[in-house]
Amino acid sequence: MAHRSRLYTVSVDVPADVHDEELAFWEGAVGREMPVVPAHPDFHRTTLPGQEVILITQRLREGAPGIHVDIHTDDLDAEVARLEKLGAVKERFTESGWWIMRDPAGLRFCVLEDPPGTLHEANSTFWD
């Protein structure tokens, strides 16, 4: 069960009718273009100056605007089990292969698996 994880993504989630305006605002706010994520056209993303954390916008199909964070790991099952022990609950496993969970206050966050080697001593926490 030894693995690594890190808080990696800040996602600004907005309804379709305000998506383009919101995307343009956050591109301007951080001073970087946010290209579409080819495999997930509802997502646009950018890195941030001097940081590993990334910023994403997500076009919502339904629901109110909000912000959520993603945790990335090199062992999805181990990390989800670790977070469940801490008090999070599974909501659902997506077709794209990540878990949507809820924290104790009911806030949604996602847990995604990165390719081996992406997480290392300098950018993540080791759990054994």
Place this chain on the structure above:
Amino acid sequence: MAHRSRLYTVSVDVPADVHDEELAFWEGAVGREMPVVPAHPDFHRTTLPGQEVILITQRLREGAPGIHVDIHTDDLDAEVARLEKLGAVKERFTESGWWIMRDPAGLRFCVLEDPPGTLHEANSTFWD
């Protein structure tokens, strides 16, 4: 008007009745203690491994749970004016000295001024 800014804080905002459970969860999730911010006892904070972005929890006096981000700058007036031109609107200036603004989707974010020298070429964006 030449100044710097950066996206710096992820704040998990939760009602008082779930605050302690939520704080303990996020401390466990990122693997770091989140000490109280002495000047602002409703806030607990931590740095994150290998990143400049910080994680905060905020005990809310009212309202629903959510997540917001803060932008830090070395020139508060210039940065607020820049963000207004991009489509954000001022909500209010707090007693603690930062601005609460809303983005085009209506999501709240805060703009805070850091001491001179905190923001530099490696961790922020320069606006002139």
